[in-house]
Amino acid sequence: MSDLPLISLRGVTKRYGEGATSFLALKGVDLDIQRGEFVAIMGPSGSGKSTAMNTLGCLDRPTGGQYLFKGAHVESLTRDERARLRRRFFGFVFQGFNLLARTSAQENVELPLLYRGESASARRAAAAKALEAVGLKGWEHHTPAELSGGQQQRVAIARAIVTEPAVLLADEPTGNLDTQRSHEIMDLISRLNSEQGITVLMVTHEPDMAAYAQRMVRFVDGLVSTDKRNQQRALPGSYKPAAALETR
Ligand SMILES: Nc1ncnc2c1ncn2[C@@H]1O[C@H](COP(=O)(O)OP(=O)(O)O)[C@@H](O)[C@H]1O
Numbered sequence: 001m002s003d004l005p006l007i008s009l010r011g012v013t014k015r016y017g018e019g020a021t022s023f024l025a026l027k028g029v030d031l032d033i034q035r036g037e038f039v040a041i042m043g044p045s046g047s048g049k050s051t052a053m054n055t056l057g058c059l060d061r062p063t064g065g066q067y068l069f070k071g072a073h074v075e076s077l078t079r080d081e082r083a084r085l086r087r088r089f090f091g092f093v094f095q096g097f098n099l100l101a102r103t104s105a106q107e108n109v110e111l112p113l114l115y116r117g118e119s120a121s122a123r124r125a126a127a128a129k130a131l132e133a134v135g136l137k138g139w140e141h142h143t144p145a146e147l148s149g150g151q152q153q154r155v156a157i158a159r160a161i162v163t164e165p166a167v168l169l170a171d172e173p174t175g176n177l178d179t180q181r182s183h184e185i186m187d188l189i190s191r192l193n194s195e196q197g198i199t200v201l202m203v204t205h206e207p208d209m210a211a212y213a214q215r216m217v218r219f220v221d222g223l224v225s226t227d228k229r230n231q232q233r234a235l236p237g238s239y240k241p242a243a244a245l246e247t248r
């Protein structure tokens, strides 16, 4: 049983729309992810990376094929069952942070727990712990507009991990950040993987960010084209800026 992959896609297809204007974004994806892996998903724009992430995260349903999560057939779940699976096991981080404006960091992070119906005191404690884990202790009452881009992404990561997910899905998490801030976010994501054992799937265009992953999966044209071990893994804290500029 312990050899069972956490995630297993078999011949997964995803078609958007119907009829002549429909588009087959995933054309039969086979992919196994083991518990605790850190996988970078790369590939050209339009190759199906975000579609694959949305399918993996149970935001969307495959049109065909099989998606096994912990041995359960996700493709045959109802919408509500899929939503429950998503809230229980997955955390999401997007390029655009997607935080609620005029809402404090603390409240943003508490949101997934509110959906779960947890008490105010449990929400407060868990959010404070998640914000501390991403290095934002003391920033709880700031709104997104009062935080830098890097800090906003940290809040988004805290919101993603506050439910203690098994899997963190990050779709171009450093796409809106400068190099220094990008490496800081990668340090954080790497540590969540290595220290907390969270399985991480991360889409990125940047080889320097993919370098933190153990494994690199490349999508081309709706299919996995290559799947390799990363032989030269970047370790958290290894990035040294060319000039030690403090630009926060
Ligand atoms: N909601 C949608 N409706 C129709 N087509 C879509 C939709 N989402 C994505 N697509 C199409 O599916 C293909 C793959 O998109 P996507 O998964 O976003 O690629 P990537 O993340 O690799 O850039 C693209 O051609 C895109 O235009």
Ligand SMILES: [Mg+2]
Residues within 6 Å of the ligand: 049, 050, 051, 171
């Ligand atoms: Mg995308």
